[in-house]
Amino acid sequence: TPVDNKTPALRSAVQYQLDEFMKAWAPLCISCGSIQDLTVDHRNVPFSLLATTFLLNNPNLEITNDNSGTGWVIKDASMLELWKNFHSERATYQILCRSCNAKKGTK
Numbered sequence: 317t318p319v320d321n322k323t324p325a326l327r328s329a330v331q332y333q334l335d336e337f338m339k340a341w342a343p344l345c346i347s348c349g350s351i352q353d354l355t356v357d358h359r360n361v362p363f364s365l366l367a368t369t370f371l372l373n374n375p376n377l378e379i380t381n382d383n384s385g386t387g388w389v390i391k392d393a394s395m396l397e398l399w400k401n402f403h404s405e406r407a408t409y410q411i412l413c414r415s416c417n418a419k420k421g422t423k
Contacts, residue, residue: 321388325379326367329390330403337409345413353414360408370402 334356344351358366371377377399378391390396412420 321381322371322377322379323364323367325388325390326370326399326403327363328387329396329399330407333400333404333407334409338411341411344411345416346410347412347416347420350413350415354411355414355417356409357412357417357420358407359410361406363407366403366406370399374398 338356377395379388380391382389
């Protein structure tokens with residue numbers, strides 16, 4: 317159902333913010349120093365909590381599958397901007413390798 321796809325739609329809408337962070341910082345894991353399989357991690361507030369909070373405040377968020385290979389996207393342009401701003405104002409990041417990121421979990 318579309319409800320199950322809201323998190324991927326929210327994640328894809330802000331992926332550019334994580335990509336910009338990765339480009340701006342030294343490409344190494346801050347935990348172990350690895351330069352392999354790097355990811356951008358939500359440092360202080362997990363993405364899942366940001367998404368849940370936004371959805372609680374915006375329960376009428378609609379998504380659609382654009383059928384272009386992108387997958388689920390936020391349907392309304394003003395809601396998309398609202399989410400991008402909400403995420404940008406609250407998200408903090410760090411670079412971790414996949415292994416360290418997996419060990420961290422959503423704590």
